[in-house]
Amino acid sequence: MNNPAQLAEGRGTGRSAAxxxxxxxxxxxxxxxxxxxxxxxxLSNQFFMTWNNWTNIIRQTAIxxxxxxGVTFVILAKGIDLSVGSIAALSGAVAASFVVTxxxxxxxxxxxxxxxxxxxxxxxxxxxxxxxxLPAFVVTLGTLSIAxxxxxxxxxxxxxxxxxxxxxxxxSGYLFGIPVPIIVLAVVFAAGWFTLRHTVFGRHVYAVGGSxxxxxxxxxxxxxxxxxxxxxxxxxxxxAGMILTARTTAALPQAGVAYELxxxxxxxxxxxxxxxxxxxxxGTLMGALIIGTINNGxxxxxxxxxxxxxxxxxxxxxxxxxxxxxNR
Amino acid sequence: MKAISCxxxxxxxxxxxGGIIYVSHRLEELFEIADTYTVFRDxxxxxxxxxxxxxxxxxxxxxxxxxxHTHTHSERGADARPMLEVEGLSxxxxxxxxxxxxAPGEVVGLYGLMGAGRTEFLDAVYxxxxxxxxxxxxxxxxxxxxRPDLAIRNRIAMVTEDRKLSGLVLPAPIRHNISLSILGxxxxxxxxxxxxxxxxxxxxxxxxxxxxxxxxxxAAALSGGNQQKVVIARCLSSAPKLLICDEPTRxxxxxxxxxxxxxxxxxxxxxxxxxxxxxxxLELLQVCDRIAVFxxxxxxxxxxxxxxxxxxxxxxxx
Numbered sequence: 001m002n003n004p005a006q007l008a009e010g011r012g013t014g015r016s017a018a019x020x021x022x023x024x025x026x027x028x029x030x031x032x033x034x035x036x037x038x039x040x041x042x043l044s045n046q047f048f049m050t051w052n053n054w055t056n057i058i059r060q061t062a063i064x065x066x067x068x069x070g071v072t073f074v075i076l077a078k079g080i081d082l083s084v085g086s087i088a089a090l091s092g093a094v095a096a097s098f099v100v101t102x103x104x105x106x107x108x109x110x111x112x113x114x115x116x117x118x119x120x121x122x123x124x125x126x127x128x129x130x131x132x133x134l135p136a137f138v139v140t141l142g143t144l145s146i147a148x149x150x151x152x153x154x155x156x157x158x159x160x161x162x163x164x165x166x167x168x169x170x171x172s173g174y175l176f177g178i179p180v181p182i183i184v185l186a187v188v189f190a191a192g193w194f195t196l197r198h199t200v201f202g203r204h205v206y207a208v209g210g211s212x213x214x215x216x217x218x219x220x221x222x223x224x225x226x227x228x229x230x231x232x233x234x235x236x237x238x239x240a241g242m243i244l245t246a247r248t249t250a251a252l253p254q255a256g257v258a259y260e261l262x263x264x265x266x267x268x269x270x271x272x273x274x275x276x277x278x279x280x281x282x283g284t285l286m287g288a289l290i291i292g293t294i295n296n297g298x299x300x301x302x303x304x305x306x307x308x309x310x311x312x313x314x315x316x317x318x319x320x321x322x323x324x325x326x327n328r
Numbered sequence: 329m330k331a332i333s334c335x336x337x338x339x340x341x342x343x344x345x346g347g348i349i350y351v352s353h354r355l356e357e358l359f360e361i362a363d364t365y366t367v368f369r370d371x372x373x374x375x376x377x378x379x380x381x382x383x384x385x386x387x388x389x390x391x392x393x394x395x396x397h398t399h400t401h402s403e404r405g406a407d408a409r410p411m412l413e414v415e416g417l418s419x420x421x422x423x424x425x426x427x428x429x430x431a432p433g434e435v436v437g438l439y440g441l442m443g444a445g446r447t448e449f450l451d452a453v454y455x456x457x458x459x460x461x462x463x464x465x466x467x468x469x470x471x472x473x474x475r476p477d478l479a480i481r482n483r484i485a486m487v488t489e490d491r492k493l494s495g496l497v498l499p500a501p502i503r504h505n506i507s508l509s510i511l512g513x514x515x516x517x518x519x520x521x522x523x524x525x526x527x528x529x530x531x532x533x534x535x536x537x538x539x540x541x542x543x544x545x546x547a548a549a550l551s552g553g554n555q556q557k558v559v560i561a562r563c564l565s566s567a568p569k570l571l572i573c574d575e576p577t578r579x580x581x582x583x584x585x586x587x588x589x590x591x592x593x594x595x596x597x598x599x600x601x602x603x604x605x606x607x608x609x610l611e612l613l614q615v616c617d618r619i620a621v622f623x624x625x626x627x628x629x630x631x632x633x634x635x636x637x638x639x640x641x642x643x644x645x646x
Contacts, residue, residue: 200518214508
């Protein structure tokens with residue numbers, strides 16, 4: 001029998017600098033990668049380190065960050081959600097329809113409707129996955145198409161514009177001198193972090209992702225937890241969709257196309273295991289920042305958006321291979 | 329605690345003049361093939377001698393390092409009101425019309441060959457496996473099928489057959505595994521009370537003599553015996569009255585096995601009831617008051633411990 005106490009002790013003595021560096025990289029590799037990226041970009045472009053540019057990066061990260069927080073819940077519970085980009089567009093369009101000037105219904109109704117639409121779409125995903133036992137990949141791929149189709153039906157394929165100033169404030173306004181989207185991201189992140197770390201639901205998410213069988217044996221209503229993770233993801237997609245609509249000052253039928261890829265990439269780059277049960281929201285936030293910084297940096301360097309997609313894809317594959325090697 | 333038993337000789341090979349040093353904690357094997365035994369414990373040489381000179385119990389005592397306490401509670405709970413009542417339970421293709429009761433203070437064993445339906449029966453009683461017909465009543469209350477959460481609420485807990493698959497959340501810390509079933513009780517408005525959880529984990533870890541550097545280590549890092557203790561700690565956390573154990577000592581060493589028997593014994597001494605499946609007849613004979621023999625999905629006979637021995641158990645299943 002291995003005595004773990006002795007093992008731990010053995011590990012604590014006589015560690016070389018290389019081992020310590022390796023440990024730091026394994027635990028905080030994401031931060032190291034981020035710093036390296038920032039240094040490279042700062043050296044290669046004089047505009048990169050300006051205040052304006054950073055506000056821009058974080059503002060762009062806000063939407064992806066909010067989506068990625070939701071997707072983190074789903075992936076931690078061993079699922080996947082490909083539908084968040086389409087759900088965001090649908091929520092944004094529905095919310096926008098309540099605030100069209102000259103006679104808007106009201107921003108309160110718009111927010112409630114946008115969040116409700118997202119949550120209901122998440123409930124649909126969760127119900128298909130948990131109760132009908134359909135594969136999450138296929139279900140959410142279907143919802144990606146369904147929600148996008150609903151956007152076109154709802155908007156008749158045309159932008160919904162002339163939105164009320166209160167609504168546009170969500171995208172371009174400031175609160176205490178900080179851009180509103182950044183505040184929204186901060187609140188969503190803090191709430192998600194607290195939920196995963198300090199609540200019964202958060203613990204259930206980790207348990208279900210770590211071992212659905214053991215979670216069930218331990219008395220956890222696994223299906224319920226799974227459904228709730230998709231609802232969280234849908235709800236946050238709704239919030240992201242409204243910020244997106246406000247930022248672009250109109251609900252565009254093609255809004256948020258392929259946003260799910262950046263969100264999933266942020267989660268995976270942030271170290272959350274695609275096999276579930278392991279990962280943190282801090283990692284996800286770092287992952288979202290890295291993607292935002294890469295996008296921004298490539299823009300500044302004049303790399304075409306076609307190449308940007310190639311680069312991002314390579315980074316996702318590299319991140320997944322790291323996850324796989326960690327599991328071995 | 330490290331226990332190794334070495335022995336020399338195996339039929340064909342040694343007949344040709346070869347010698348074998350055989351290292352195992354599977355005692356049956358040793359009695360079958362060995363001529364002499366040598367016991368090591370905690371890295372030290374303990375004793376050597378001819379294997380014919382001692383009994384299985386004496387060998388176990390040498391390996392474990394202390395006398396085995398023998399169970400004195402013969403025929404416990406024989407006339408108490410049953411705690412668990414199972415009536416006509418069937419699982420399609422696996423279990424046929426099984427009725428069984430377990431009284432407080434009683435250990436009922438399930439014995440049978442592989443595929444005899446023991447695991448399916450236990451899973452159906454607890455609710456993690458399907459149940460096609462039959463009733464399960466705990467302390468007079470009906471339990472619906474497929475609801476392990478309600479089984480736990482009705483004071484049942486289960487140690488499943490495969491601890492790595494269905495017993496533990498392997499990547500999660502030991503502490504989180506222990507508190508898994510009672511998160512509702514150590515939280516307020518859905519927010520966990522960290523101190524209550526820490527105390528719970530420390531208390532159960534001490535009671536079960538769990539060996540781990542810290543309860544923040546992932547359960548995956550523990551040895552088999554200690555992993556099983558974490559599973560049992562999770563079970564005991566909800567203060568159950570009935571403990572269902574499916575092969576509770578599979579793949580763990582002799583020392584941890586004996587500790588688990590002691591835990592079961594203490595649990596029963598405090599008025600708990602145990603329903604336990606095992607494919608080791610000796611284990612059931614050591615621990616149980618009654619042994620229910622399963623054959624091809626049916627319960628063929630219940631033998632009281634006083635009348636049970638390895639021969640008649642084997643006779644019943646084959």
